[in-house]
Amino acid sequence: xxxxxxxxxxxxxxxxxxxxxxxxxxxxxxxxxxxxxxxxxxxxxxxxxxxxxxxxxxxxxxxxxxxxxxxxxxxxxxxxxxxxxxxxxxxxxxxxxxxxxxxxxxxxxxxxxxxxxxxxxxxxxxxxxxxxxxxxxxxxxxxxxxxxxxxxxxxxxxxxxxxxxxxxxxxxxxxxxxxxxxxxxxxxxxxxxxxxxxxxxxxxxxxxxxxxxxxxxxxxxxxxxxxxxxxxxxxxxxxxxxxxxxxxxxxxxxxxxxxxxxxxxxxxxxxxxxxxxxxxxxxxxxxxxxxxxxxxxxxxxxxxxxxxxxxxxxxxxxxxxxxxxxxxxxxxxxxxxxxxxxxxx
Ligand SMILES: NC(=O)C1=CN([C@@H]2O[C@H](COP(=O)(O)OP(=O)(O)OC[C@H]3O[C@@H](n4cnc5c(N)ncnc54)[C@H](O)[C@@H]3O)[C@@H](O)[C@H]2O)C=CC1
Ligand SMILES: CC(C)=CCC[C@@H](C)[C@H]1CC[C@H]2C3=C(CC[C@]12C)[C@@]1(C)CCC(=O)C[C@@H]1CC3
Numbered sequence: 240x241x242x243x244x245x246x247x248x249x250x251x252x253x254x255x256x257x258x259x260x261x262x263x264x265x266x267x268x269x270x271x272x273x274x275x276x277x278x279x280x281x282x283x284x285x286x287x288x289x290x291x292x293x294x295x296x297x298x299x300x301x302x303x304x305x306x307x308x309x310x311x312x313x314x315x316x317x318x319x320x321x322x323x324x325x326x327x328x329x330x331x332x333x334x335x336x337x338x339x340x341x342x343x344x345x346x347x348x349x350x351x352x353x354x355x356x357x358x359x360x361x362x363x364x365x366x367x368x369x370x371x372x373x374x375x376x377x378x379x380x381x382x383x384x385x386x387x388x389x390x391x392x393x394x395x396x397x398x399x400x401x402x403x404x405x406x407x408x409x410x411x412x413x414x415x416x417x418x419x420x421x422x423x424x425x426x427x428x429x430x431x432x433x434x435x436x437x438x439x440x441x442x443x444x445x446x447x448x449x450x451x452x453x454x455x456x457x458x459x460x461x462x463x464x465x466x467x468x469x470x471x472x473x474x475x476x477x478x479x480x481x482x483x484x485x486x487x488x489x490x491x492x493x494x495x496x497x498x499x500x501x502x503x504x505x506x507x508x509x510x511x512x513x514x515x516x517x518x519x520x521x522x523x524x525x526x527x528x529x530x531x532x533x534x535x536x537x538x539x540x541x542x543x544x545x546x547x548x549x550x551x552x553x554x555x556x557x558x559x560x561x562x563x564x565x566x567x568x569x570x571x572x573x574x575x576x577x578x579x580x581x582x583x584x
Contacts, residue, residue, distance in 0.1 A: 251462075252276040252309045252348075254296065254339060255316025257283040259419050260354060260411075260454060264313060265289060267455045278305040279316065296335030302342040311462055312343055314394070315354035319421065320383040320538070332386035333393070340397045343404065350405050350465045352458055355391040357412035357447070357477055357549045358384050363541040367445075369549045371410070371475050381538045391475060398473035407461045408475040409454070412549055416451030416569065417576035423493060427580045429534050430499040435490070440508035440544040442487040447479040447548045450569030453562040454478055460558040469557075476554040482566045483548035489570070496574035498582030508544040515540045 249272055255261045256277030262284065265275050269288045278292045278301070285291075294301030296316055306312065314336065318327050336353075343351055360366060360373040363380045375392075379385040391408050398406040415422045429435045457478030464471055491501035518533040525531075554560035564572075578584060 249273050250276075250309050251311040251313065252278055252306050254278045254302075254305075254312065254314045255354075256289075256313075257281050257291075258315065259416075259421070260414060260451060261313075261315045262418065263416065263451045264315065264455045264458055267452075267459060271459065276305045276307075276309060278302060296331055297338050299338050299342050299345075302339060303346055306342060306346040306348055309346065309348055311350045311352070312339070312348050313352045313354070313458060313462070314339060317354075317383075317387070320381065321421070321425075321532070321536075323382065323536070325382045328382040328386040332390045336390045336393050340393060344402065349403055350462060351394060351397070351407075352462050352465070353391065353394040353406065353408040354454075354458070355394075355408040355410045355475060356384070356387045357410040357479070357547075359388045359391055359410065361541075361547055363537075363545065365444075365546040367546050367548065369477075369547075371477060371553055380541055381536075383538075395473050395475065400467045400472065403467075405465045405467065405472050407465050407471050407473070409457050409461055409478050410475050410549070411449050411454040411457070411478045412547070413446060413448040414451050414454050415448055416573055419451070419573070422448075423497075423573065423577055423580060425534070426490060426493060427497060427499070427577075430494055432534070434534055435494060435499065435502050437504050437506045437511075438487045438502045439506055439511045439540060441505065442485060444486050444544060444546045445483040445548050446486040446489065446542070446546070447483055448489050448566065448569075449479045450562070450564045450566070450573075452564050452569075453480055456563050457554060457558065457560055460554075460560055464558055471557050474553075474557075476558060476560075477549040477551045478554055478560065479549055479551050480562050480564075480566050480569065481551050482562075484566060486543055492570050493574060496570065497577060497580055508540075511535065512537060512540045512544065 257279035292305035362376045375388045515535045515537045
């Protein structure tokens, strides 16, 4: 009689494991004694204890081979928000997530932890100490947010204790840290082009920025607490540094740490937002003829000029979450990790 091998609880797969967050997660999982299968469209490193599977999230067969004997799956694959490509976001975040859920069920995976985003409730207006029960954005500010909402719904609705398939969504906000391809590089590029002289609005808006190791910690706590009798099944959890900071103070600290001047001159928020919207429309209309990517997109301007910080009380209560690295130490470690982006380098 054929016996079905029960997947080892220390064998997991990280979908999107070649990316910024994914790789930090893989490293921590290895430290904690897990063996890891990485599934990604690209391979960006090699590590002992990691098996790489290169493939597209929409490819069921490729996913199945990466999930052999795996009991726990982390899903942190997504196109970069800056790509602004509707079809790509729909294909990867919605169709790909659907394919992944089907593959998990077929492969007998027991737990799925999704990296969602706190931005699923953000509509470009202030969010102060937002909790997880805020409604999803009715008018999402970009395709990235729109498809992250659908992705989170798919994963949470798939939670089924009868089938032995448990899901949870982690909603981080403004992840930063060593090897981040987005926040610091975009900021430095803007500074080098002389575009970081201005503060959008009065500069007092509070925002969450979350050091990557805290985000990883939240994911692992969620995975290890995800059991049929736990209150976390089918729920979402904000994971932040729990230290809201003025957006422009954070940007200034990173810029000054890397040897650039801090922004000084104020511009009215509505004026900059209107200009960003106009530029975005122009780029859309002219796309068949010329391609240009404005630095100040409507999404970035909205993020730079409004309050958006979130309560992580639910994660503290249900996951026992507490940030492991303070904002000050996180910024210090991040700045040190980018010698090539220093002024004059
Ligand atoms: N960076 C941030 O501030 C925040 C990120 N998130 C979420 O965290 C997750 C990870 O983001 P990052 O590490 O920052 O991005 P990243 O771009 O560094 O990593 C994403 C990974 O997904 C892979 N990927 C993309 N399309 C794929 C496909 N079709 N099939 C297989 N792999 C594919 C990419 O190759 C990449 O390695 C994403 O789900 C993102 O939405 C949520 C909140 C904030
Ligand atoms: C105004 C300006 C050009 C600032 C440069 C920094 C920005 C590139 C980042 C500031 C806040 C960041 C952020 C994200 C991406 C990078 C920033 C816009 C996300 C959109 C990444 C994906 C998410 O899920 C939410 C993030 C919110 C904060």
